[in-house]
Amino acid sequence: MAAITCTCVNGVRSLILGRYIGRTILRTPKPVITDCPVRNLKRWERPYMLYLEKQRKKHERKFGPPPPKPRSEHSDLPWNYDSELYAFARRLGEEINEETLRAAFTHPSFVAGEIEKRKELELDVELDMQDNEELSHIGIEFISEYIKSYLRHVYPNFPDDGINATKDHLTSVEVSSHIASHLGVADLIKYPVFPFPEDVVQKTFFAVVGALLQSQGPDRTGLFVRDFFLPQLMGKDINDCWELLDPMGLLVETLQQQGKEPPQPRLIRQTGSSTLVAMYIVGIYSDKQLIGSAPGSSILEAEDQATRVALKNIFGTNPEKSPPLPIDGPIGQYLHASIVKQLKGGDNSERVAVSD
Amino acid sequence: MASRAAQQWGTFARVWYLLDANQQPPGRIAAMVSPILQGKHKPIYHPLSDVGDHVVIINTRKIAFSGEKWDRKIYYHHTGYPRGFSATKAKDVHLIDPTKIVHKAIYGMLPKTLTRRTMMQRLHLIPGQTIPEDIKANIVEQIVAPREIPKPLDQYTEEELENFPKLWHPVEDPDLR
Numbered sequence: 426m427a428a429i430t431c432t433c434v435n436g437v438r439s440l441i442l443g444r445y446i447g448r449t450i451l452r453t454p455k456p457v458i459t460d461c462p463v464r465n466l467k468r469w470e471r472p473y474m475l476y477l478e479k480q481r482k483k484h485e486r487k488f489g490p491p492p493p494k495p496r497s498e499h500s501d502l503p504w505n506y507d508s509e510l511y512a513f514a515r516r517l518g519e520e521i522n523e524e525t526l527r528a529a530f531t532h533p534s535f536v537a538g539e540i541e542k543r544k545e546l547e548l549d550v551e552l553d554m555q556d557n558e559e560l561s562h563i564g565i566e567f568i569s570e571y572i573k574s575y576l577r578h579v580y581p582n583f584p585d586d587g588i589n590a591t592k593d594h595l596t597s598v599e600v601s602s603h604i605a606s607h608l609g610v611a612d613l614i615k616y617p618v619f620p621f622p623e624d625v626v627q628k629t630f631f632a633v634v635g636a637l638l639q640s641q642g643p644d645r646t647g648l649f650v651r652d653f654f655l656p657q658l659m660g661k662d663i664n665d666c667w668e669l670l671d672p673m674g675l676l677v678e679t680l681q682q683q684g685k686e687p688p689q690p691r692l693i694r695q696t697g698s699s700t701l702v703a704m705y706i707v708g709i710y711s712d713k714q715l716i717g718s719a720p721g722s723s724i725l726e727a728e729d730q731a732t733r734v735a736l737k738n739i740f741g742t743n744p745e746k747s748p749p750l751p752i753d754g755p756i757g758q759y760l761h762a763s764i765v766k767q768l769k770g771g772d773n774s775e776r777v778a779v780s781d
Numbered sequence: 782m783a784s785r786a787a788q789q790w791g792t793f794a795r796v797w798y799l800l801d802a803n804q805q806p807p808g809r810i811a812a813m814v815s816p817i818l819q820g821k822h823k824p825i826y827h828p829l830s831d832v833g834d835h836v837v838i839i840n841t842r843k844i845a846f847s848g849e850k851w852d853r854k855i856y857y858h859h860t861g862y863p864r865g866f867s868a869t870k871a872k873d874v875h876l877i878d879p880t881k882i883v884h885k886a887i888y889g890m891l892p893k894t895l896t897r898r899t900m901m902q903r904l905h906l907i908p909g910q911t912i913p914e915d916i917k918a919n920i921v922e923q924i925v926a927p928r929e930i931p932k933p934l935d936q937y938t939e940e941e942l943e944n945f946p947k948l949w950h951p952v953e954d955p956d957l958r
Contacts, residue, residue: 720791
């Protein structure tokens with residue numbers, strides 16, 4: 426794609442020349458892209474470019490937009506898969522075994538497809554291609570363990586269900602494929618159909634992590650998981666990942682376990698009770714101490730909100746009151762070191778173990 | 782904190798204030814009520830965001846002009862038609878409609894924009910003590926009245942009257958002057 430960042434008067438020219446001229450519509454030889462002339466603007470250039478753009482739009486209106494193509498098939502792009510693989514690893518600042526990385530990007534259905542093709546061509550069916558099935562399992566296991574361990578260290582009072590819910594959110598298809606696409610994983614995938622479905626991208630990403638784990642070990646891989654998965658929690662309330670259907674029941678249980686008095690909801694403030702826009706503020710008290718309060722459009726809603734706030738305060742996950750995630754800095758480094766130590770299988774303390 | 786929706790509901794909720802206008806000067810009441818109706822007491826204030834609160838003023842019949850305003854203050858009005866000019870003293874206006882003086886005072890102190898009428902809709906004036914039930918259910922806060930009501934003489938106890946500091950003692954025999 427040439428001259429696309431050209432910001433001169435001939436912007437229109439840059440827009441068109443990269444993609445659509447020549448091959449698709451006019452069948453002229455590929456125009457030579459030079460840097461935009463500042464002087465010598467020909468009188469015919471602008472009308473010609475506008476005409477071409479009009480033709481392209483007409484074509485698009487009639488036949489729809491051109492179908493998406495994988496990056497390897499983009500025109501004007503010299504694509505060398507091996508160098509792209511190498512560049513991918515170097516871009517992340519990691520050194521990964523080439524064979525493992527190649528396997529990580531190969532989906533099982535691609536291998537199956539290749540075998541089919543060979544059968545049709547009556548070639549030798551013995552194929553030396555490895556797929557990413559096993560690697561993706563290794564990857565997701567490591568990612569889950571690291572994330573759970575991290576969250577357990579940062580939020581020691583947060584129940585296991587909440588931590589698992591957050592881990593599920595971070596390793597969900599939407600979030601994982603979002604991270605993967607932005608790292609350039611999607612361009613290297615080997616899968617028979619384009620555009621790739623999101624779960625294929627997710628699986629490949631986990632396989633890449635698995636490949637990294639096999640090449641570098643838990644320390645570097647842990648840093649990778651920490652640097653790419655955990656920042657997705659920034660600005661997000663982690664309590665939202667956990668779908669609580671009965672907050673009051675959980676609150677009663679939690680206070681009982683802590684040996685405190687059962688919760689008592691009280692109406693603190695209200696306004697406009699006879700109007701449609703009534704507002705009530707309910708506070709939850711335990712042993713005459715306020716543990717959480719929240720507004721609501723009805724007393725029941727306010728009570729429900731207040732219970733959730735009380736739970737957040739007890740678990741220490743209230744985003745207004747807890748510090749930001751320690752990802753970097755001395756605390757973050759120390760935290761990473763303890764997690765890696767635990768994952769390597771040394772630490773048996775109950776506090777940091779999270780059951781599924 | 783509570784969910785964003787709940788937080789927003791709490792932030793933009795309208796509060797209902799009560800103000801007792803008994804023995805209060807209507808101008809000073811208006812000066813206190815006008816910013817509340819506009820929402821200027823809130824950090825979320827903006828002239829275009831409708832964030833004013835409700836104010837219920839009771840005992841508007843009992844307002845107290847200082848000086849001789851009941852006789853001297855004239856409310857002028859022209860209907861727009863020929864021979865439609867009228868000049869009415871405050872006391873006469875008050876007899877016709879005991880809420881009108883407070884209404885005009887507050888109306889004059891609000892910004893002269895299209896939002897003024899909306900703010901006036903949130904002002905509830907009651908001439909007496911009896912508040913309608915639906916409004917009563919909404920009221921949550923009270924605005925402290927601007928003027929401290931002086932105690933009438935008959936409400937002082939004997940002890941207080943005796944102990945009150947005197948400037949001079951009345952002479953007993955009036956012939957000895």
